[in-house]
Amino acid sequence: MSLGLFARLGITLSLVLSLAMLILGAVLIIDAEQRFKTSQLKHANSQSRTLAEASLDALVTADYELLERWVVSVIPEKYYAYAYLAKSNGQVLTHSDNIMVARYLDAMGELENYKVRENTYHNRPVMEVFYPARIGDTHLANAVVAYYLDEETFFDGGIAIKITLLILLSLLSLLGVTLVIIRKFTDPISRLTGSIRDTSIDNKHFHIDDKLLNSWGEVGVLSRAFESMIKRLFDAFKELSHKEEELKKKVEERTSELAGANKELQAFCSAVSHDLRSPLRAISSFSQIVVEEYGDKFDDEGMDYLNRIHNSATKMEVLINDMLQLSRVSRQELELEEVDLSLIAEEILQRLTYLEPDRKVELNIENGIVCYGDRGLLIIVMENIIGNAWKYSSKKDVAKIQFGQKQQKDGCTFYIKDNGAGFDMKHISKLFEEFKRLHGEAEFPGTGVGLATVGRVISRLKGKIWVDAEVGKGATFYVTLPKAGL
């Protein structure tokens, strides 16, 4: 509604008042008309009676001249059409219109009293009023006076105009007063509406007139209720933004703490990377040099001990590398993209084949397996799982390694299957734990960190990993990664 309350009320009331006034005016005019008609009739009645009684003497004496004069004199007003006297059989004795004398008009018989009849005269409607001229019981004649029904004198009288003007004036003044009154009532509502509309929570601006707040009635109640409601809202908002500020600060604190912790960890790893490796190199290298340069001076036991020193150093390097990788995997920021896992599998297997060209391995790599994730981390996963498949199938004459995709609705699933040593499924809980191994060092070398790293990567990528294995027959590792956008 684009019109305000005042406008709507004003228009409605104006229409109602106008309608009422119109009806009143019409009623008045009709009433006036009726009255006029009645008075006309009454006048005609008296005229016809006058004619009847005045004509009695002349009728008896048959004084037609006198009768003629009477008939003419009785119709003074413009709207009278004619007057005549006629016998009971309708024979016209005398008529204001000379032509009609001695003619026969409608026989009205011997009337006892007034009779009123409509007729036409020169194509105009007339009202005829009959009155009997009687002396005692003797009926002499009927006196008739006729007046025009369609005479416009009513409006000549100007009564209609007067009434209309009066009505209009009343209407206008009533309207004026009404509009003023309703304005008085709608004004507070409009002002309250305006205040409410101007209330802006963002700018914390709201103002309601004291006059409104103190007023009686519904507007007052509304104003006060609104004011208290807005006040409470503003307070609540202030509280909320305050809490928001606090929360933001806390989050910032936590984030910087975390960033700090992460940085420390990074520095630590960097230090490990350098500082542990240097003495390690010394141990490994010098023990080897001793073997090379002075090996002939040692007996078998001595050589054995030297070799153990050397091997431990080597193992330690592998362990350091694996542990650094494990830690890096948790810290690194993810860069997610579509990654072609088939290509990665091929590269890894190519490298492994190059390093051990004498092994007989049957490879079955499905092409075009593409999943969504962090490329670097997925390479680590593939290296570890495929590396394991390669390692644990080394004792078989012909190792079989398969890389393929499993169709699944919600995610990208691939598997790596080998026909190697496998393991007992009842130990599966240890599989992804750090440093836990299901085979001895002598059987298959390893640090026990590889699958722990894989487990961490998968959980970071919000994927799933599970295994199916049988001792002596091999193992199949399944990995599911969520599709992009999930």
Added chain:
Amino acid sequence: MLLCQKRACNGYQNAGEKMKHFILLVEDNPDDEALTLRAFKKNNILNEIAVVRDGQEALDFLFCEGAYAERDKKSNPQIILLDINLPKLDGLEVLRQLRANESTSIIPAIIITTSDEQSDLISGYKLGANSYVRKPIEFDAFMDAIKQLGMYWLVLNQHPDN
């Protein structure tokens, strides 16, 4: 006023003499230094090797300042083997200053380091290293690496004379 390690330079100590085709080794770890020198020897790489122990010493040597003020300015090493983790100034800083200076800007610099941090790798190349090699733990692998380095940088690779 030592110009370089006695052992490595075969007794060379004189300021005025030109040392052609010598290698500058910037290494703080005495074990690694010993291993590197042994690796060169075992691979029959007979170039003279000058050793400096920290970043500042490296720059002093190259720019003939401080303790090396008397060194012949025109005599630059054929290659520089640079570790990253050094006391005083680290290897990357040495590299930066090396490349900034006209007289030393084109000396091939090979970073040999334990670090496998990507950031070090990227910084090394950005600052103008010619090569980046990780020090292997295994001495065999180290020997092999030195052999390949020697073959490439001292024999195969072409470089303008000083």
